[in-house]
Amino acid sequence: MGNVAISVGRRRRRWPEVEERLTQPRRLLRQLSDVxxxxxxxxxxxxDLAPCFDAAEDDAGLDEDCPICFYFYPSLNRSKCCGKGICTECFLQLMPSKSSKKGVFQH
Incomplete structure (x- = not known):
């Protein structure tokens, strides 16, 4: 019983209920072909990633604002090194593309 199913000594995470619309970015400034x-x-x-929440322009009871887009959100993604927050849509736009990972400038 409870929120986590246990089977043969292993714990399985229960996926949180997230509305389908919050799993798709809507405010991207550039097209992300490799997402x-x-x-x-x-x-x-x-x-593992915060939902693509609707952005609020003012605080409206929301504690956190993204330091890149300056919108307020119910929760943000946290960096592992310093704990700073960033919204999912800004994170997606800052991710290196597949072409930059291949070493475009290598000889």
Missing amino acids: DSGRLRRLIRSG
Whole structure:
């Protein structure tokens, strides 16, 4: 009983209830051709990424604002090194693209 199913000594995480619309970015400034929408949906539902919340321009009871877009959100993603927050849509835009990971400037 409870929120986590246990089977043969292993714990399985229960995916949090996230509305489908919150698993798709809507405010992107550039087209992200190499974002796998299925993987993004799984990361959000597993709790590894914050949902793509609707942005608020003023505080309206929300504690955190993204330091890049300056909108307020119910929760942000946290960096592992310093704990600073960033919204999911800004994070997606700052991710290196597949072409930059291949070493475009290598000889």
